[in-house]
Amino acid sequence: MAWGKIPKKKPEPQRIRLKKNDIVEVIAGKDKGKTGKILKVLRDKNQVVVEKINLIKRHTRPSPTTGQGGIVEKEAPLQVSKVMLVCPKCTKTSRFRLTVTADGKKARVCGKCKELIDG
Ligand SMILES: [Zn+2]
Numbered sequence: 001m002a003w004g005k006i007p008k009k010k011p012e013p014q015r016i017r018l019k020k021n022d023i024v025e026v027i028a029g030k031d032k033g034k035t036g037k038i039l040k041v042l043r044d045k046n047q048v049v050v051e052k053i054n055l056i057k058r059h060t061r062p063s064p065t066t067g068q069g070g071i072v073e074k075e076a077p078l079q080v081s082k083v084m085l086v087c088p089k090c091t092k093t094s095r096f097r098l099t100v101t102a103d104g105k106k107a108r109v110c111g112k113c114k115e116l117i118d119g
Pocket residue numbers: 087088089090091092094110111112113114115
């Protein structure tokens with residue numbers, strides 16, 4: 001028996017309020033200032049994949065399946081802390097708060113123009 005071992009706690013997953021197809025602005029890193037659409041949310045890693053952001057080049061060898069080699073650009077995941085949601089109504093990055101709509105659904109509200117983001 002292994003005594004004295006405290007099981008490692010998994011880091012609490014951050015609550016990601018971002019969704020696929022949200023428009024975000026990059027606030028840190030080499031793509032700072034760029035905006036793009038979220039292609040994928042990796043909830044367990046607190047990461048998002050944003051269209052045309054954080055591109056990495058991949059060299060591929062010619063292979064019998066693809067027929068040709070070359071350089072392929074692919075989006076690499078970004079930490080959610082490096083992006084900010086852009087309000088589709090006022091097109092500004094903003095703090096969002098959650099609200100409950102009249103029909104009981106959760107929706108995000110833009111802190112600047114007070115518009116609901118989720119229809
Ligand atoms: Zn807004």
